[in-house]
Amino acid sequence: MSRDRDSGRDSTDRAALAGLLAEIRDRVLDAARLRPGHHVLDLGAGTGLLTHTAARTVAPTGQVIALDMSATALTHLDTNAFRIHPVAGDASRLPIATATIDRVVTRSVLIYLPDLPAALGEIARVLRPAGMLSVFEPINARRHHDAHLDGLTAAEIEAIDELRSRSSPTAGPMMAFDVAPMTTAVLRAGFTAPTLHQTTVTDRLTSHAQVDAYLRRRPHPGADSPIDQVTHHLGADTAARYNTAWHHALDQATDPGGITFTTPVLYLTSRLPHH
Template identity: 35%
Template sequence: MSRDIWSEWLLHRRFGGDAQHMQKVLDFLRPIRDKVLHNARLAEGQTVLDVGCGDGLIGFGALEKIASGTVILSDISQDLLEYVQSLARDMGLLDRCQFVRAPAEDLSALDDASVDVVALRSVLIYVSAKQQAFREFYRVLRPGGRLSLFEPINRFGIAASDQPHVFAGYDVTPVIDIAQKIKAVYRQLQPVDSDPMLNFDERDLIAYAEQAGFGEIHLELQVDIVPPEDDDWHAFIGTAGNPNIPTLEEAMQQVLTLDEMERLVACLRPLVESRQGIHRRAVAYLWTVK
């Protein structure tokens, strides 16, 4: 049986197998969900399409906020669709849910003008054909329908991370040569100029929306340059940042000798555990009206 990298990451690898870290991630994501849904201006009796539903954070959040109406949960992962269907069954919400296997850029399973709201969180970072995805959002929305989304602007942190002595926001000057080997692993998997996660910013989101036909467009950019929030070393090395890359622990095992691993850990672990780093983060909320 082939691996489903999406469900494997979403349900396990993004937490590093740590229940406490999982709770921190969920606590971080709930306000994002709430803001996406607030910007969507949900109303009773409407149909909401949760694109790239994952574990159902957006879709089930919508069902909590409106007493009547339907949520369509779509994803490219059959495993995740089965997972959210099981959750909906356990919560007694099956009669208000539909489940569609579809990528964001091809929602042909849905009719034109068939939904009132399209909502998504951190989905376009995995989509190469972003403009086509926006055209699909526009197509399936009814007149007056709303699109509301959240996306990380990962390009923001690239310049700082490309400095040789910086690794994941930490100064690793004593082991620059070793850190470069790890960076090369990630650069090969996700080239800066072409990977969907890195090749756009907030201005592109606006352009995609305009070119798709949306007439009313709003965007809010949030930028934070702050010390690391977490000091958990095991979560740091055991968490994969997205489904397409290894954890730091896996990357070290791939390309470093035992001596190099020991040197990198000796330098990096005290910095992580004492939070002696800087994290650069930018995110965008965009909401539109058809």
């Protein structure tokens, strides 16, 4: 599960994804306890999933700083209707004054950062005393599926699985992310003991068109598609058998819902102490 899996989806897929994103948005923002007048940082705002709802909630006197490394993504924000301030910047060096933010919200961002403790230290720096952090992150290292990939050896499947950890510069941090290191980093940054809620989200491949789209879609920013990863590292023959195995797995699936992917996810909230 990542921020960059929309291309190649059919209308049913997109509707399901929209519903999931709305649920994530609402849970992150509800946990942040936003109030009118709050100054909010949306870290890794992208095109504004959290930004726009947060801005409506803190209106009329509050504001949202929408920070993202992609200046292009920030051009999609509606800065006319609300007090939204787009800022292109790096989470490890926030271009924001110390102790000026009431709430930091973020979704599927921290997993990609090469130095999570540094980023959490920066978040703690910009928050006011008793300021709150509200986070959603998928735990992609524990993502799994129920497809039986016949025609591939156990060694080949293991090699393909290992490709995920080196598929892009951000894959290493993403695959290392889990609840324990995140909790440790939050505490070391000076936050109080976090509130954790762990659950799972599922998505399914129910047609051969969806299987093709999955195999040819980038799993996260900067990565090759699964079929390209296998082709580049294990050869065209293995890639062809990998492709066939997925389609055969769909045909043989006993679940009427097709092939199911299950991703553990983490919702975390924590405050800075009162000074």
